[in-house]
Amino acid sequence: MAHDMHHDECPEQFHGCWQAKTRTDASALLKAITDFDFIVTYIIAYSLLSHMTGLTVKLQKKTNDIYKAFAMVSEVKTTYRNIRTNFRAHFDAMYDLAVEMAEKVGIVATAPKTTGRQLDRANAPAVDPKEYYQVNVAVPFLDHIISELDGQFSGLTMRVSKLLGLVPSVIQESQITAQQLNDLVDLYKDDLPSPQLFFAEFQRWKIKVKAGIITADLCAASLKACDPDDFPNLYILLKIAATLPVTSCECERSISTMRRLNNYMRCTMGESRLSSLALMHIKYDMPVDLDEIVNLFQDLHPRKMQLTSLLYE
Numbered sequence: 001m002a003h004d005m006h007h008d009e010c011p012e013q014f015h016g017c018w019q020a021k022t023r024t025d026a027s028a029l030l031k032a033i034t035d036f037d038f039i040v041t042y043i044i045a046y047s048l049l050s051h052m053t054g055l056t057v058k059l060q061k062k063t064n065d066i067y068k069a070f071a072m073v074s075e076v077k078t079t080y081r082n083i084r085t086n087f088r089a090h091f092d093a094m095y096d097l098a099v100e101m102a103e104k105v106g107i108v109a110t111a112p113k114t115t116g117r118q119l120d121r122a123n124a125p126a127v128d129p130k131e132y133y134q135v136n137v138a139v140p141f142l143d144h145i146i147s148e149l150d151g152q153f154s155g156l157t158m159r160v161s162k163l164l165g166l167v168p169s170v171i172q173e174s175q176i177t178a179q180q181l182n183d184l185v186d187l188y189k190d191d192l193p194s195p196q197l198f199f200a201e202f203q204r205w206k207i208k209v210k211a212g213i214i215t216a217d218l219c220a221a222s223l224k225a226c227d228p229d230d231f232p233n234l235y236i237l238l239k240i241a242a243t244l245p246v247t248s249c250e251c252e253r254s255i256s257t258m259r260r261l262n263n264y265m266r267c268t269m270g271e272s273r274l275s276s277l278a279l280m281h282i283k284y285d286m287p288v289d290l291d292e293i294v295n296l297f298q299d300l301h302p303r304k305m306q307l308t309s310l311l312y313e
Helices: 020-033 036-059 066-085 087-104 129-152 155-166 168-173 178-187 195-210 219-225 232-243 249-261 271-282 290-300
Strands: none
Touching: 020 036, 036 066, 036 087, 036 129, 066 087, 066 129, 087 129, 155 168, 155 178, 155 219, 155 232, 168 195, 178 195, 195 232, 219 232, 249 271
């Protein structure tokens, strides 16, 4: 029984105080997590999703580089496709680990019972439990991961990421093709003042980059170095690249912050004060110079009495 596990380690005052529902729930939970179906499914999910650990952390950071982020996405997608090509060897390692874990709790590797007509689960034919879990669990789950990555980071999104090909440091490292430039112009032609002049601007921009006149490794720095009068179309594209988010995590953080701040205790607060409070809460790790704030407040609200201490001269 699950409620009898670690009975000796439990303090005496808790002996015999298990309720009937608690004992039933504990036994059901123990049965569920020690079932071989659960163990092998857990190992498969853990092994396959481990390749996305670094990607998920990278995409949730505040300061993200679109070019590097999508390069990392491409690397993860390539990894999954390589696993899919030679999946038998990878699944053998996962299944052996599941069998080893099941033996520690006294469970034998078995496959669920199947019927002639299955309604709630897959019913692909298999000669043994290993083949059953490979065909019905591991392969469909891996195909689902690959399809979701392809859908989430579609060709349109990858084409938008080519905006970073306008950054000087990227131009120095790689060569943006004419087809990529045509895609950018077609995608943002409604936002550009004169799309037909973009290619001439880009040629002059490359000359300055190659000569070392313009050096920048970020979109914001490239935007500052770009003259809007000399490169009007390029300036618009760099502005789009500088404001284009990789994910929606940053705006979701702001929404969560406003949900915590705009409660019934602050329902009468004005919009300006609420926005300032939200900025202070979101940017809490930003260093603040109190003396500079006092001087700024004094300049904005001049008074005859100076902001000095009344106790000390």
